Amino acid sequence: MQTLRSQVALYQLQHNGKLPCDNAGTFDSTKFWNQMTLFTDVSGNTNATSSTTFPYGPYMQSIPANALNTNQTVIDGAVAPPGSAASACGYELDFTQGTGRVYGTDIDGTTLLP
Numbered sequence: 001m002q003t004l005r006s007q008v009a010l011y012q013l014q015h016n017g018k019l020p021c022d023n024a025g026t027f028d029s030t031k032f033w034n035q036m037t038l039f040t041d042v043s044g045n046t047n048a049t050s051s052t053t054f055p056y057g058p059y060m061q062s063i064p065a066n067a068l069n070t071n072q073t074v075i076d077g078a079v080a081p082p083g084s085a086a087s088a089c090g091y092e093l094d095f096t097q098g099t100g101r102v103y104g105t106d107i108d109g110t111t112l113l114p
Contacts, residue, residue: 001066003060003064004060004064007036007059007060008020008036008059010059011035011036011040011056011057011059014042014056015040015042015043015044015056016042018044020032020035020036020044021035021044033063034046035057035059036057036058036059036060037057037058037059037060037061037062037063038057038058039051039054039055039056039057039058040054040056040057041053041054041055041056042056
């Protein structure tokens, strides 16, 4: 989770304060992972290869599995608060304040917050 936290922070730094999957106003797990595992431009558009127009990333080489439950899903913390679902890495995205927090849930649904 620490690696994912640091890479989300780096993404935010390189994309003018925007979090991954922050441009549409709703959380999309596929778009989040594309932005984390592919090359991006400053607007968050993705491409499989680096170029002068897609100079950022990739931030992760693959989708990490939670060591507590081996799940690879991500949930939107605003929609499914910590502890409401047994997910691998919960990704809390607060669009009003622009914060991203990564947390994990173990197999019995106990949330482990940073």
